[in-house]
Structures are given as C-alpha cells and as structure tokens.
Amino acid sequence: MGLTYEFDWGVLWRYPYGMWLLKGLGLTIAIGMAAWIIALALGILIGTLRITRYRLLRWFGTAYVEVLRNIPLLVQLFFWFYAGPMLFGETLSRKINHISGLNIWVSIIGIGLYTASRVAEHVRAGFASIGRDQYQAVLSTGMTQIQMYRYVIIPYALRLIIPPLTTEFLTVFKNTSIAMTIGVAELTFQSYQIDADTFHGLEATTGAMFIYLILGITVVKFMNIVEKKYKIQGLVGR
Amino acid sequence: MFDAVGRNFGFLMGGLWVTFQLSFFALTGGILLGMIVGLARLSKKPWIYYPVTAYVNFLRNIPLILVIFWFYFVMPILVGRSIDPFPSAVISFIIFEATYFGEIFRAGYQTISKDLVNASYATGMTYWKTARYITIPIAFRRMLPSLITQSIVTFQDTSLAFVIGLRELVRRTSIVDNLEVRSIELYGFAALVYLVVCLIGSQISHYFEEKGRKASII
Numbered sequence: 001m002g003l004t005y006e007f008d009w010g011v012l013w014r015y016p017y018g019m020w021l022l023k024g025l026g027l028t029i030a031i032g033m034a035a036w037i038i039a040l041a042l043g044i045l046i047g048t049l050r051i052t053r054y055r056l057l058r059w060f061g062t063a064y065v066e067v068l069r070n071i072p073l074l075v076q077l078f079f080w081f082y083a084g085p086m087l088f089g090e091t092l093s094r095k096i097n098h099i100s101g102l103n104i105w106v107s108i109i110g111i112g113l114y115t116a117s118r119v120a121e122h123v124r125a126g127f128a129s130i131g132r133d134q135y136q137a138v139l140s141t142g143m144t145q146i147q148m149y150r151y152v153i154i155p156y157a158l159r160l161i162i163p164p165l166t167t168e169f170l171t172v173f174k175n176t177s178i179a180m181t182i183g184v185a186e187l188t189f190q191s192y193q194i195d196a197d198t199f200h201g202l203e204a205t206t207g208a209m210f211i212y213l214i215l216g217i218t219v220v221k222f223m224n225i226v227e228k229k230y231k232i233q234g235l236v237g238r
Numbered sequence: 239m240f241d242a243v244g245r246n247f248g249f250l251m252g253g254l255w256v257t258f259q260l261s262f263f264a265l266t267g268g269i270l271l272g273m274i275v276g277l278a279r280l281s282k283k284p285w286i287y288y289p290v291t292a293y294v295n296f297l298r299n300i301p302l303i304l305v306i307f308w309f310y311f312v313m314p315i316l317v318g319r320s321i322d323p324f325p326s327a328v329i330s331f332i333i334f335e336a337t338y339f340g341e342i343f344r345a346g347y348q349t350i351s352k353d354l355v356n357a358s359y360a361t362g363m364t365y366w367k368t369a370r371y372i373t374i375p376i377a378f379r380r381m382l383p384s385l386i387t388q389s390i391v392t393f394q395d396t397s398l399a400f401v402i403g404l405r406e407l408v409r410r411t412s413i414v415d416n417l418e419v420r421s422i423e424l425y426g427f428a429a430l431v432y433l434v435v436c437l438i439g440s441q442i443s444h445y446f447e448e449k450g451r452k453a454s455i456i
Contacts, residue, residue, distance in 0.1 A: 005315045070433045072394040074408055076429070078411075083421035083425050086421060180303070192307060195307075205307050205311060209305075
C-alpha cells in the first residue's frame with residue numbers, strides 16, 4: 001500500500017451525491033423499461049419472421065439478428081447517436097439534433113433494437129420446442145396463419161421461454177450503463193461524476209454496484225412471480 | 239465515400255490491434271480462471287463453494303462498464319501509483335469474464351457421467367489427475383461451441399475499455415470522427431469490422447457444433 005487512500009463512504013448519501021445516485025437509478029430503470037418494451041414487441045415479431053413460410057421474411061429476420069448481435073452495443077449507440085440523424089438529410093438532421101434529451105431517446109431505441117435481436121433468438125427457440133403436430137392441429141381448426149401465431153403459438157412459446165427472458169430482462173438494465181458513453185446521466189454515469197467531483201470514485205462505484213445488485217434481485221423476484229403465474233400445467237421441472 | 243476511413247486507415251487498424259491484444263489477454267486469463275471457477279462451483283467443500291458462488295452471482299449482476307471503472311479506481315490504491323488503462327482493463331476483463339466462462343465450464347463438467355469419473359478413480363488417478371486428463375478434456379470438447387460464442391461476446395465487450403481512455407478501435411474511431419466529422423462512414427466502418435470478425439467467429443463455432451453433433455459427443 002504505497003498510496004494512502006482515505007475512504008469516505010459519506011459520498012454515497014451526502015448532499016448532493018446521494019441524490020445523484022438516486023436520480024441515476026431512476027433513469028436506469030426508466031430507460032431499461034422503455035427499451036424492454038421495444039425489445040419484446042420487436043423481438044417477438046422478428047422471431048416469428050424467422051420461422052414463417054416466406055423466404056424473404058425469413059431472410060430479413062436472420063439478417064437483422066446476425067447484424068445486431070455481432071456489433072458491440074457501444075458501437076451501435078455511437079452510430080445511432082452521431083450518424084443516425086445524418087441519415088435523414090441535412091435539414092431534418094439539424095432539427096433532430098435540437099430535440100432535448102436526444103441521447104436518452106437514442107439509448108432507449110438503440111438498446112431496444114439490440115435486445116430485440118436477442119429476444120428474437122429465444123422466441124425462435126421457443127417455437128422450435130413446440131411440436132409440429134400442434135401447428136397442424138391449430139390449422140385443422142380452420143385458423144389462418146396469423147390467427148395461429150396470435151392466439152396459440154406465440155402465447156404458448158412466450159410462457160416456455162420465461163426463464164431465458166428473465167436473463168435478458170436483467171441484461172437490459174445492465175446494458176443501460178453503456179448509455180453513459182453518449183452522455184446519459186444514468187447510474188454508472190452518476191457514480192463516475194461523483195469521482196470527478198470528489199475523487200472518491202471507488203466508494204461511488206462500489207455503492208453503484210450494490211444498487212445494481214439490488215435492482216437485479218428485484219427483477220429476478222418479480223420474474224419468479226410471473227413464471228409461477230404463467231406456468232404451463234403438466235410440464236416437468238419448473 | 240470511405241475516404242475519411244482511407245486517410246486514417248493505419249491509425250484505425252492500430253486500434254483494432256489493441257482490441258485484439260486486449261481480447262487475447264482477456265480470453266486467455268478469463269478461460270483459465272473460468273476453469274477453476276467452474277470446478278469450485280461444483281466443489282463439495284463449503285469454504286470453496288460459497289465464496290466462489292457469491293463472486294460469480296455478484297459480478298453477473300453488475301454491468302461490465304462499472305467493473306472496468308471500479309478496477310481503474312482500485313488499482314492505483316493497490317499498486318501505489320497511477321496505472322495505464324491497458325493492464326487495468328486486462329485485469330477487469332479477466333475477473334469479469336471468468337464468471338461467464340466459469341458457468342460454461344460448470345455446465346460442461348456436469349455433462350460428464352459419474353461412472354467415467356469413478357472409473358478414473360478406480361485406475362488410481364487422483365482428483366487433479368482425473369480433472370487434468372479426463373474431465374477437462376472431454377468437457378472442453380463439448381463446451382467448445384459455447385466457449386467460442388462467449389469469446390465473441392468478450393471480443394465485443396473489449397470496446398467498453400473505451401470508457402477509461404484505452405485507444406482501441408472505438409476510441410480511435412471517435413478521435414478520428416472528432417476531426418473529420420464523418421460519422422456515418424467512420425462508425426459504419428467500425429461496425430463492419432466487428433461484424434466481419436464476429437461472423438467468422440460464429441461460423442467457426444457452428445462448424446464445431448456440427449462436428450460434435452456428427453461425432454455424437456454433444
């Protein structure tokens with residue numbers, strides 16, 4: 001221990017730093033929830049595209065998943081934030097850049113699009129675990145393709161894949177930390193700000209770690225309730 | 239169209255080299271530590287099992303970016319002087335990724351039948367010899383596809399060392415973009431580089447998966 005370091009755990013609750021952390025947590029939860037809604041809706045759609053009869057739709061679903069999965073989320077956020085507005089042409093991009101809280105919107109959309117590719121893979125796996133006879137049984141009742149997915153296959157598959165979706169739900173909240181790189185003042189950003197202000201980043205990041213831990217435990221507890229509620233009767237081991 | 243990339247190609251590729259170096263150290267260290275973590279998670283000794291399980295469950299709930307910051311703050315206190323981003327990033331990646339590799343190894347070890355292990359003990363092999371010659375090699379072959387997938391994830395994760403100022407590919411892209419203001423092509427290029435490397439990686443993973451399925455070891 002060459003360097004003497006005076007611990008100051010007070011930065012976790014002293015004014016204004018305690019407030020910063022709480023505000024950061026609020027933004028982390030808000031972005032995480034909003035991104036999760038996009039990810040679920042889009043992920044179910046893309047996952048369904050990947051098993052339809054139409055080759056073009058299947059191809060689009062596969063391309064979406066492969067591209068979004070194989071580029072780091074950080075690069076995706078930078079692309080949407082810096083290059084995204086430019087894609088709309090000069091006049092419109094200037095207007096977009098004046099939207100207040102643009103970085104928050106970009107991070108919600110960016111994290112949502114990215115997570116959708118992961119949700120889509122789980123949805124596809126869920127479909128794959130449903131037997132062929134079930135599809136045929138549904139079609140034999142006279143339902144159309146869309147009705148089959150809407151009323152039978154998707155609800156059933158979603159209930160099957162609740163455990164992997166729990167992991168993804170947790171990952172969304174962890175991934176919101178990457179939004180700090182485009183200046184979103186979420187929890188990780190705030191703990192880093194405290195370091196800039198007090199040089200007590202170690203205490204601040206340690207505190208933030210435990211806040212993420214509590215958030216994670218809460219999500220798991222919540223999902224356990226969901227899992228129990230939507231359990232499919234007669235399946236083994238859950 | 240890609241002239242901003244062309245003008246700075248050497249600088250950007252230097253960043254990719256740093257990305258590869260960081261990935262190499264993170265993977266080597268992460269996989270080695272992960273093997274031990276995986277064994278410890280199956281240990282019957284409570285003083286091994288509980289601390290390691292706590293370590294794994296704790297880190298898996300925390301964003302990597304925060305872990306990178308934490309080590310960047312804690313290292314100077316431990317070594318007594320300020321520290322470069324690279325070694326600090328390497329250490330945080332090893333400790334973080336080992337929890338993910340550890341869970342893969344644990345799942346791999348668990349696929350090995352008790353009979354095989356008992357047979358190995360019956361020949362007079364010790365616990366460590368069994369692990370070294372029987373358990374780890376077989377589990378490793380079964381786990382290869384997941385290991386490659388997690389390696390791709392780790393490769394992508396190294397971009398997060400951006401936050402402590404490490405001049406890897408993304409950091410260098412953003413440096414060039416600040417001068418050139420050609421975001422679409424510059425970030426597009428960085429994205430393309432990651433996409434190509436990761437797609438090659440996932441093809442390799444797919445190959446071993448098929449090979450394993452044919453040899454019916456999976």
